[in-house]
Amino acid sequence: MKRFISIRGSAIIALALIVALMITGCSNGKAGESKGPITIGSKIDTEGALLSQMIIAMLRENGFQAIDKSEFGPTQVVRKAILSSEIDMYPEYTGNGAFFFDETESEVWKDAQKGYERVKQLDKETNKIIWLKPAPANNTWAIAIPKTLADKERIRTLDDFATYVNRGGYVKLIGSEEFVTSPVALPAFQKAYGxxxxxxxxxxxxxxxxxxxxxAAAEGTDGVNAAMAYGTDGSLTALKLVVLEDTRGVQPVYEPAPIVRQEVFDKYPEIEGILGPVFNSLDLVTLQTLNAKIAFEGQNAADVAKSYLTSKGFLK
Structure with missing residues (x-):
């Protein structure tokens, strides 16, 4: 009888140890319960898709359940979504703080570091949105025209463009609704250059x-001969387009950064360490190159993102 009790007791102890090990493994290991979910959105543009896919890939690599809602909508829609907790995170541009907080007249937004510090402070205090560190690449609004037009009419700057428009030169410009209507985009150019x-x-x-x-501008589709462009676009040279120089410094600095709801960040502060090195690696030339793979070569944004992250050792 004693022998039976001893074996039974050993079995119970062994079972308890197995359960304890299983619980420990689930709480600490990647194979256990995933973190999240975290819903990732982005704007409807090439770079937005690229950056959101990088965020998604990195979070999944580090044990998070990341829900993909990339290319969710234009700025106003994505912004509303994060403020209402419909999404938890998306890549935004520092210069948009001037528009979000009605400070379009402030010079602070034309300085990369000061603009970042300002939007970081305002969004946290006002909306409980956390700005992580941005990429060192200025994706500012721009206007581009075909090189043939630029050469023929000697247009190199927005001053030149204004002179051309005001003397009755033919112009048909294509852009997003945001570019056409936002006070910091086309209206700002028109006001500054007359x-x-x-x-x-x-x-x-x-x-x-x-x-x-x-x-459309490169091919003259429906008479278009001017286009909204971004500073990090990679297809401008290949399409033989000239970006008109903003000699009056109208545009704020637009550096892309991951932004996340504070509730999510407080729960998972390690997100900053996961994404920081990735965004720090994205300089102007790198983003132009990656954007070109999507916009000009037709590659899938998720594939381009994963390929880059793997090549840099961020993904295994």
Whole structure:
């Protein structure tokens, strides 16, 4: 009888040890319960898709359940989504803080570090949104025209462009609704340089895909000969487009950064360490190259993101 009790007792102890080990493994290991879920959104443009896919891939690599809602909508839609907790995170541009907080007249947004510190402070205090460190690449709004037009009319700057418009030169510009209407985009250019485009001189798109706008300007689609562009676009040279120089420094600095709801960040502060090195590696040339793979070569944003992250050792 004693022998039976001893064996039974040993079995119970062994079973207890197995259960304890299983619990420990589930709480500490990647194979256990995943962290999250965290819902990732982005704007409807090439770079937004690229950056959101990088965020998704890195979070999944580090044991998070990441829900993909990339290319969710234009700035206003994505911004509303994070403020209402419909999404938890998305890549945003520091310069948009000027618009979010009605500070478009402030010079602070034209300084990369000061602009970042300002939007980081305001968004945390006002909306409980945390800004992680941005990439060192200025993806500012720009206007691009075909090199043939630039050479023929000697247009190199927005001053030159304004002179051309005001003397009756033919212009048909294509851009997103945001570019056409946002006080910090086309209206800011028009105000600073003293020109105005009429409604029949504009082709307005719902999304901000510059691959579409630049291609239209390069090919003269429906008479288009000017396009909304971004500083990090990679297809400008290949399409033989010239970006007009903003000699008056109208535009804020637009560096892309992951932003996340504070509730999520407080629960998972390690996100900063996961994404920080990735965004720090994305300089202007790198983003131009990666964007070109998507916009010009037709590659899938998720594939481009994963390939880059793997090549840099961020993904195994």
């Amino acid at each position: 020109f105005s485009l009429k409604q029949d001189q504009l082709v307005t798109l719902s999304g901000g895909n510059t691959a579409q706008t630049e291609k």
